[in-house]
Amino acid sequence: MTMTAIGAFLFGIAIIGMLDGIVFHQILQWHSVNMHTDRIHQIMSDGYFHLLVTVVMFASSILLWKGDPKEPPSGFWGCFFLGAGAFNLVEGILNHHLLQAHHVKPGPNQVWFDISYDVFAVLLLAVGWMLYRRKTAA
Template sequence: MTVQAKRKFLIIGSFLMGFGTLGALDGIIFHQLLQWHSVVMETTRQGQIMSDGFFHLAVTITLIGGGLVLWIAGKPTDVTRGVQLLIGSFLIGGGVFNLLEGIINHHLLQIHRVKPGDPNALLYDLGFLAIGLGLFLAGYVIYRYARNSYVV
């Protein structure tokens, strides 16, 4: 496999792992431990559990896919600035999860909020988006540094 192909697999796999990890953390922390919300709130408890189950299944598939792509990529150290690409792409993936989930589910579709029923629900939603933006920007800075330092 060429170094270019390894770089692409490393970036894609890391992105998927970051996306899936933040999805898993969202499900574990907000859905299960804190029990603040489910994917679909306006349904029966059984419906909430099922919607969360489908969410966890999708997140698990994403994590498995990311792991397989990273396995195909090989060792990050085989690629110039591979570790930085891995970290940057992982953070970008996590940030994209938070931004997409927050914008689509919390604001556009309004199927749930981070902490529904709380008088400060909007602040929780905005904090969720801020964390996503922070992860994305940190990842982008690391990723750009690694890309700009790349020597063919």
């Protein structure tokens, strides 16, 4: 894999992580990274999550900056969506299903919200894979 591909993959992780934190944690306030504690520690866990995502964003920026400017756009976007989908799928399986750290939206329909999150992750992976294959076929 090229530096551009790794950078785009990490950039996808960072962007989807930021969107998750902004939309689900802050705007909708459906959950925090650690729901099984008081509100102060929930906010702290979200802050650590945002700090980690910012570090990933910084690392991806360096790799993209040093990467090949001739990389086809489909290669960038393919790796971007692969990173975003991988993050959501791993996060969904680990935090929502295995560890039960939190659910997308706790409550009576939480299983359906969690499964919808996983399905969205698989769609991101499929789009990423199709774009990446288009890059490698060219």
